[in-house]
Amino acid sequence: MTELTANLKTRCVGRYLVDMPEGATEYGYARIGGVDIEAKAMTEDAYRQEIAQRETVLKTVEITYPRPFLYAAGPARGRSTYYFIYRDTLIDSPATRYIEGYKWDRGYRFLLKIETYDYVHPDQTDDPIVKQFDVKNEVPAKTNLVFDLLEKLRGRPNEEIPTEPGVCFAGGFLPGKATDDQYVRGGFTLTSNPDVSFVVSVDTASQGGITLLQHADDSQTLDALKAMDAKVIRKGTVELSGLRAEEWLFEGLKPGDGRGDTFTLSVNDTTSGPSSPYLSLEMDTGGQLKIQGKFVKLDKGSLTTREAIALWDAVSRKVRVRPGAFGYRFSNNISNR
Template identity: 70%
Template sequence: MTELTANLKTRCVGRYLVDIPEDALEYGYAKIGGVDIEAKAMTEDAWLQEVAQREAALKATKSRDAYPFLYATGNPRGEKTYYFIHRGTIYEAPNRRYIEGYKWDRGYRFLLKVKTYDYTRPDRSSDPIVKQFDVKNEVPAKTSLVFDLLDKLRGRAKDEVPTEPGICFAGGFLPGKATDDQYVSGGFTLTNYPDVAFDVSVDTEPQGNTSLLQRTDSPELRAMLKAADGSVIRKGTVGLPGLKAEEWLSEGRRPGGGRGDSFSLMVNETTSAPSSPYFALDMNTGGQLEIQGKLVKLDKGEAVALWDSVSRTVRIRPGSL
């Protein structure tokens, strides 16, 4: 266990920091204003090839009706950005639109996607359902949002911790003050212990009035724990500087017959807002995993020690809000 906890490195997720074992592999994405954003390490040449192949595929797709499939393409924010507006698939309705944005920056390719509609092309404004819509064509507003995100997004190495306001996600950083409708999902898998995974969620939206400890005390969850032949290792409030946090640690049977751990930490769960984003950290172990003939497994004591070393480092990134 010393090898895991001796070399923790600070990682930025959302507007938070958490210290994770140095060799952990990171994954994740962001969702801003309904736009999904992912970053992938890639050379500029590979990015150019990907965009060219995507454009060729979209241009070659023919609609099953009289209306276009591909509506727009171009460089909205310079040569290292590109976008498409299209129908999605040949089976989509003629008023459906999908906007894709691409950007290459500092060794990372960004891909942005959002689903929207245009009931003015073809015109369905007389449809009783469409009449109830305040906005008949969402494409201009969604396109503007995608272009704005393309303008601001920048590539970020996993060990880079920004000092300005903004959101971190795997491979990327979006500068800006905290607002509602900002979500980041991420996680880390351990290279030498592939049955161990950390999952992280950060959200500025309200999460409801029920806390982690209240949910885990419900009859439904107690029944699930009993069915898994499980037990609670520890539960309670956690004293993190300036944060309201609760944790719940359990152990039980896993699919396939092995046993494993499920640990959770929730921060600002009942007070989530742009000024106090919700943060959830989960650690799961697969119990028994055989790799190249060797059984890989953390025992309960090792799992708790790793959890304590990581979960107690959670804090708001200075200057992030």
């Protein structure tokens, strides 16, 4: 356990910082303004090959699909960018459009994707339902959104911690102010203990009026815990660096009928917004592992519950707002009950 907690490395998720065991594998994505964004490390040559292959696939589909299928393709805004606008499967409405944007920057390929609509091409504006829409073709606006994001996105090694306002996600950084439509999900898996994982979710949208502890005491939750033969280890409020959080730790049956631990911490459950993003940190141990495409049940996790708690305390107590993330001194709305 000392080896896991002695060398924690700072990672950036959303506008927060978390410390993870050295060597943890990081993955994740962002959703900004409804656009899904993921980054993947690759060379520029590999990126250009991927674009060429994607264009070949889309043009091949057009041969057997009612035309047009591929509506637009070409460089987007900025260096090393490209985009496609196309329809998808045969079951889709003729109005359905998918916009894909690509960019290579600093060793990372970005893939952006959003679904939208166009009731003008082909013309469906006489449809009574379509007549009720203020905007009958969202493609131009959504294309501009994708282009704006492509222009700003930067490749970012996971160990690099930005000092300016913006949003971090695995492999990338989007500079700019906080808005109410920014979601990031980051995952971390321990190489030495593959059944141990952390998931961090950061969201500027409202989460409703239920706190983690209220959810933990809900009658349906209590029934689910009973079905899992779960044992609550502890739950309550936690004071972090400038943040008030709630945590809930329990041990019980996992999918596959193995046993393991589930620990959760949350910040800003009921006060989430651009200036006070919701954060959820979850740690899981035990359960089952996917090995060579098959799930293998673990009768118990690689960590004892006591060891898992020690790791959890080392990681969860270091959650904090990234300095400079908002461009001003962060003042947390701590009334999250």
